[in-house]
Amino acid sequence: MKKWLHICFLLIFISCSSGSDQQEEYIPIPVSLEVPILFQQKLIAPLIPADNPLTEEGIALGKKLFFDTILSKDNTQSCATCHNPENSFTDTDQFSDGIDGIRGTRNSMPLFNLVWNFDERFTWDGKEFSLEKQAFEPVSNPIEMHSNWIDVEKKLQNHPEYPSLFQLAFKTVAIDSALVVKAIAQFERTLISANSKFDKYLLGQVELTDNELNGFNVFMDETKGDCFHCHGSNNNPLWTDNKFHNNGLDATFTDLGLGGVTGDTNDNGKFRSPSLRNLAFTAPYMHDGRFLTIDEVINHYSEGLQNSETIDPLMKKIDQGGVNLTSQDKADLKAFLLSLSDYDFINNPKFQQ
């Protein structure tokens, strides 16, 4: 009997010791993305890298960093300066200016639904192969934040809050650039837009106007807009294929786009298809922000195509400048495109500073 009592005490002791150890080990709280029902129905599960899982603390830290001007050399610009929530995380400038007032050569891209870019090629020319790598670049870019990572790491390390926030997110107070971009990428992966009028229409919650419906048909008709081959559809509600195309903007190129990254002349003039969601908030349009309005964009595809060696063969009737839509079809196409605007997304308190 005594022998059994000893064993019982020993088991209780081991059990208590084990519980105590578990309490001491801190683990950030894992987060599963809330995938909208429409995306659950139509799309593959989101892509989250194994080496940067989402956590509550990581996302919160990433959000704070995203809106913090501490990342720039003179503490005047944050990621949100050029990626403003009210503009669907882009800005209204043709070219954004950096801390020294120098403007770039590309229009700032909006940010949403990034976890469904399965090729993980970001930016207009696809030069960044992950969100983490993309977030790494602007900090030291001389025409953007014009800082350097050593200074940024020091500023964050000496900050009254950040070391403890990194401890919570990554279990270390040693701040380095890799962890900074991991946190920012975590926040960016939560930016999901899926509640436009057209989304609600697909879910049977609202009706479209006749103009919007006709505009959708123009979009989907190979003999009219033929937009769906590159810009998604009711079955691909990302409204982009995330691929690279020369959409006939120029006969000769001042910006090589993908070709500048791959070095392949066959890629010259190709840029990543942007999503057509949230166009109401993201003007101006195209990689160089040349079009101020959606009407200008539609006119380009209708009668403004410029031929070149790398123009995508999906561009039709180039000798006539394009597919020559009627005025009514143009107006309806615009109405449909605007139905892809997600006001809940730009007003989502989770995404505000």
Next chain:
Amino acid sequence: MKKLITLFLGLSIAFTSCSSDSDVAPKETTININFTHNWEEDSVTKDDFNNIKFTNEHGEELSIERLRYLVSNIYLTHTSGSSYKVEDYLLVDVNDEETLSYTTNTLLPNGTYNFSFRFGFSDENNIDGEYPDLNIASFEVPMIMGGGYHYMQFDGKFIDMNDTTVGFNYHAIRAVDNTDPDNLILKDTSFSVTLGEVIVKDNSATINVKMNIAEWFKNPNEWDLNVLNQMLMPNYEAQLLMNANGKSVFSL
């Protein structure tokens, strides 16, 4: 009793031995399928894309810029008549090398098989919006053209009769006559492809599927790109021609 036990043991050994020799028992088998492409005698890879270097039967010089196609109902059928499904469907994209080789492990016995698949989806499987990976790949067909999915997206450029370089979009889908948008006339133009004998030995098999791209323009219908080049999806007759020409493009 001893005799019975001896008989039982003897039969057991004989049964085991026969099973092993005839290889009728399904075993974990590795199946490799490689998709290769050629223009008549010349191999075609993505490195050959974007250059006007091919000439079709009708005489048009052309380039290839994009070539994606779907094969479904991929089966190995044993000489005994037993069929083994290898995969429901595969999207082959010549621009994406990862899609050109496919490996799976499945339970089947060694032996001689017939390899077959369907080009595109049959109507039974051509369900609008059903396949998330194909949705992401923007491979769908709009409902105003019957919905479902492309069978093939083959894009390129050719030199037309005016000596101008223009695009073509040889897109194969379920044929649709949308003259009356409220009453679409649809015809399943996917087709089965039986490629012949495949030997599964030592629990593995490698199957090399070849597509002769030139055949799309050649047999039995000589294709004139000056006439049929773009906006072919809603062209019912063009889809029938593609269906006929496609039947000779694949081989082992």
